[in-house]
Amino acid sequence: MSSIPDAIVNQDEKFLADNAKRRKRLSLWFYFLCVAIALISVVILVVLMVSIWSQGQSRLSTDLLTRAHSELEIERSGMWPAILGSLFVCGTCAVVALPLGVGTAVFLEEFQPTNKLLRWIHGFVQLNISNLAGVPSIVYGLLGLTVFVYMFNVFGQIRVNESAGMEIMGYKHFYQVLTLEPGHVVFVPQSDPTKRQTTFDEPFRAVDPDGNPIEISIWTPGTPKPSDPAIRRQTVRAGAIGGTITERNWYYFRLPFDKSFLSGGLTLALVILPIIIISSQESLRGVPSSLREASMGLGATTWQTVRDVCLPAALPGIMTGSILAMGRAIGEAAPILVVMGAAVAKSSGPKHLMDDAVTMPVLIFNWAGRQQDEFKELSAAAIIVLLVILLLLNSTAIYIRHHVQKAQS
Amino acid sequence: MFLQITTRTMPLNRKRAIGCFALVSSLLIGMVGCGSKSESTSTETAGESNTAVAASNLTGTIKINGSSTVQPIANAVKEEFAKLYPDVTVNVDGKGTGNGFNLFQNKETDISDASRPIKPGEFEACKANGVEFIEIPVAYDGLTIVVHPKNDWVDTLTVEQLKQIFVGADAAKKWSDVDSSWPNETIEIFAPGTGSGTYDYFREVVIGKSEDALRNDMNLNEDDNVLVNGVAGNPYAIGFFGVAYYEESKDKLKAAKIVNPKDEKAYLPTPENIASGAYAPFSRPLFIYVSTASLPRAEVATFVSYFLENAPTLCERVGYVRLPDEIMQRGLKNLDEENAGTHYIDAEGNSRSGAVADIYQPENLTK
Numbered sequence: 001m002s003s004i005p006d007a008i009v010n011q012d013e014k015f016l017a018d019n020a021k022r023r024k025r026l027s028l029w030f031y032f033l034c035v036a037i038a039l040i041s042v043v044i045l046v047v048l049m050v051s052i053w054s055q056g057q058s059r060l061s062t063d064l065l066t067r068a069h070s071e072l073e074i075e076r077s078g079m080w081p082a083i084l085g086s087l088f089v090c091g092t093c094a095v096v097a098l099p100l101g102v103g104t105a106v107f108l109e110e111f112q113p114t115n116k117l118l119r120w121i122h123g124f125v126q127l128n129i130s131n132l133a134g135v136p137s138i139v140y141g142l143l144g145l146t147v148f149v150y151m152f153n154v155f156g157q158i159r160v161n162e163s164a165g166m167e168i169m170g171y172k173h174f175y176q177v178l179t180l181e182p183g184h185v186v187f188v189p190q191s192d193p194t195k196r197q198t199t200f201d202e203p204f205r206a207v208d209p210d211g212n213p214i215e216i217s218i219w220t221p222g223t224p225k226p227s228d229p230a231i232r233r234q235t236v237r238a239g240a241i242g243g244t245i246t247e248r249n250w251y252y253f254r255l256p257f258d259k260s261f262l263s264g265g266l267t268l269a270l271v272i273l274p275i276i277i278i279s280s281q282e283s284l285r286g287v288p289s290s291l292r293e294a295s296m297g298l299g300a301t302t303w304q305t306v307r308d309v310c311l312p313a314a315l316p317g318i319m320t321g322s323i324l325a326m327g328r329a330i331g332e333a334a335p336i337l338v339v340m341g342a343a344v345a346k347s348s349g350p351k352h353l354m355d356d357a358v359t360m361p362v363l364i365f366n367w368a369g370r371q372q373d374e375f376k377e378l379s380a381a382a383i384i385v386l387l388v389i390l391l392l393l394n395s396t397a398i399y400i401r402h403h404v405q406k407a408q409s
Numbered sequence: 410m411f412l413q414i415t416t417r418t419m420p421l422n423r424k425r426a427i428g429c430f431a432l433v434s435s436l437l438i439g440m441v442g443c444g445s446k447s448e449s450t451s452t453e454t455a456g457e458s459n460t461a462v463a464a465s466n467l468t469g470t471i472k473i474n475g476s477s478t479v480q481p482i483a484n485a486v487k488e489e490f491a492k493l494y495p496d497v498t499v500n501v502d503g504k505g506t507g508n509g510f511n512l513f514q515n516k517e518t519d520i521s522d523a524s525r526p527i528k529p530g531e532f533e534a535c536k537a538n539g540v541e542f543i544e545i546p547v548a549y550d551g552l553t554i555v556v557h558p559k560n561d562w563v564d565t566l567t568v569e570q571l572k573q574i575f576v577g578a579d580a581a582k583k584w585s586d587v588d589s590s591w592p593n594e595t596i597e598i599f600a601p602g603t604g605s606g607t608y609d610y611f612r613e614v615v616i617g618k619s620e621d622a623l624r625n626d627m628n629l630n631e632d633d634n635v636l637v638n639g640v641a642g643n644p645y646a647i648g649f650f651g652v653a654y655y656e657e658s659k660d661k662l663k664a665a666k667i668v669n670p671k672d673e674k675a676y677l678p679t680p681e682n683i684a685s686g687a688y689a690p691f692s693r694p695l696f697i698y699v700s701t702a703s704l705p706r707a708e709v710a711t712f713v714s715y716f717l718e719n720a721p722t723l724c725e726r727v728g729y730v731r732l733p734d735e736i737m738q739r740g741l742k743n744l745d746e747e748n749a750g751t752h753y754i755d756a757e758g759n760s761r762s763g764a765v766a767d768i769y770q771p772e773n774l775t776k
Contacts, residue, residue, distance in 0.1 A: 071485040071727055159516035161702045178707045183465035185707055209466050243706030245469040341502040345484040371654040
């Protein structure tokens with residue numbers, strides 16, 4: 001008897017009315033509770049934004065957007081190289097992580113295992129991905145350090161004055177020699193790359209920075225020294241040492257990757273890969289199986305079904321997951337610090353594939369810890385810029401998603 | 410019906426793929442375009458500011474890592490250097506003195522920044538790997554012991570009193586435990602984290618070389634701003650951190666005078682007292698260690714000479730104290746003559762400690 005609600009047993013009208021009133025009141029309270037809970041996160045966000053805004057708005061200037069970090073003119077410090085660096089790192093990350101992540105999800109969801117071995121592989125991959133999603137990002141940083149920065153030292157170590165690792169393309173080695181004119185150097189193309197230094201005792205042929213050949217003569221201390229700057233620029237001291245410099249094209253490629261933006265991007269790709277896989281899996285699971293069956297029934301292969309039916313239907317969900325993952329990637333500081341180091345004073349974006357980069361989170365971390373008030377305000381301003389860029393990237397992605405959805409329906 | 414769906418999605422699919430590709434490629438092109446634009450503007454501005462001096466065509470890459478305390482000085486030198494030599498890339502990282510020496514002994518860097526002299530273990534590792542270096546002090550950093558401005562009983566402190574406050578389980582809990590005429594109130598201590606060079610340095614001065622730690626009921630924080638606000642918020646608090654932070658918050662804090670153990674007089678951590686060595690034992694030299702294997706490279710040699718010539722003025726602009734001219738001259742001489750080795754470790758492998766003016770002498774050089 002007790003399991004039957006009172007309202008059915010007791011048919012007294014007054015009781016029923018009271019009961020209904022009570023239940024409605026309770027429902028109303030629950031509604032208010034939900035609103036309050038929803039508002040808490042909004043309020044916290046607003047408080048955070050207001051405090052950041054009040055600290056940083058005075059430093060929002062074109063200098064902040066166009067100039068580099070400056071130690072001597074703090075008030076004119078900027079974050080342009082960091083914006084570029086972050087875009088490069090996240091670009092690498094997206095290019096690597098999105099295809100890999102979606103591909104893995106398709107494998108796990110659409111290609112059901114048919115024999116024992118495949119089933120085992122499926123289970124193994126699935127288990128690992130679920131585990132990886134919970135690993136702290138600093139661990140990925142250490143992983144990236146051994147895998148991308150050093151590559152287990154398989155391709156040799158990068159050491160100053162000794163070895164530049166295994167260079168593959170886009171480089172030219174020169175010996176750089178100081179001439180008698182202070183601050184002026186000439187370059188000699190290197191023929192033997194293992195010889196990192198050379199001494200010049202005889203007149204030799206060199207090139208200027210534009211690649212034009214010049215004849216260089218030798219001046220021996222004790223003999224009259226030329227005084228004409230033009231001649232001094234073509235004369236080196238006897239016994240002058242030429243050290244190796246490398247001219248790098250934008251496609252300069254070398255193993256291991258060292259502390260390049262490529263290492264950073266690849267490490268971040270590892271960080272967000274599980275998120276992308278899991279969200280893609282969820283959205284593929286959400287595609288009604290009737291669609292798949294219909295496609296198969298018409299004679300389409302699994303690949304055709306995936307390409308033309310499942311992926312288009314799951315695309316909005318996959319994109320939502322990817323947007324969230326990329327948002328995490330752009331704000332990640334810990335693995336970047338481990339992999340790319342804490343240098344902040346770079347004055348430009350990366351110039352070649354193996355170039356290092358400053359990223360926005362690392363710059364903010366550095367500025368926030370400085371003693372000067374200007375740097376503290378700058379870090380707040382940089383946070384605003386980071387949020388705006390994040391918002392811009394997200395809204396672009398959401399716009400595309402909306403477009404895709406509309407085209408589908 | 411279904412056939413219709415598939416035929417409809419096919420072209421859309423292709424269109425979408427092309428759209429995505431176009432978007433990604435345009436983004437990439439935009440990024441590369443922006444990159445090259447910033448390069449040209451930066452060289453332009455560098456060129457403009459140096460119309461008097463013919464812009465040098467020196468090029469190359471210099472790798473620096475080490476103390477985050479020295480990083481601002483190296484950054485400042487790099488910034489000025491880049492105006493004269495726009496084509497030289499100087500990468501200044503700041504992973505900490507210990508990590509810096511690790512990379513240095515593995516030949517991964519040309520120059521190692523350090524907020525303390527090299528340790529015997531690191532020196533041995535350098536020797537084992539065939540890394541020779543020139544040790545050059547570049548600036549002073551002072552440790553400031555600070556109290557609340559309303560604290561009228563602490564004017565001078567001796568190292569002995571600091572030991573009573575900071576060391577051991579039986580350290581003074583109340584001010585009256587240190588001096589009976591001081592108030593009967595609990596001391597609250599704010600100090601940098603145990604991983605920082607500042608903590609190490611303070612511990613070494615107050616305790617000496619033993620491995621003892623400072624008392625463990627202090628408020629430790631890596632963020633010096635937290636320390637400043639902590640001491641400023643409690644009239645019975647005491648704390649210590651780098652002199653640069655004190656300079657920035659002079660109005661909120663009061664620096665204690667420290668009694669120099671040698672002449673028994675108390676000195677404030679003013680730039681003059683730090684430079685003259687009177688503010689002892691709480692001023693420390695900051696160093697750069699230059700690999701001799703890198704010195705023949707024109708860009709490294711030029712950069713290091715530039716560093717030494719400009720360190721006194723530039724270090725002041727980023728909040729540190731310049732070294733006396735005499736010590737800078739000794740550093741220049743060592744660089745010039747390529748006198749490799751350290752002054753802080755004797756032939757038996759024990760580290761020396763004391764004022765930089767006494768130790769950084771030619772006869773103390775150990776190869």
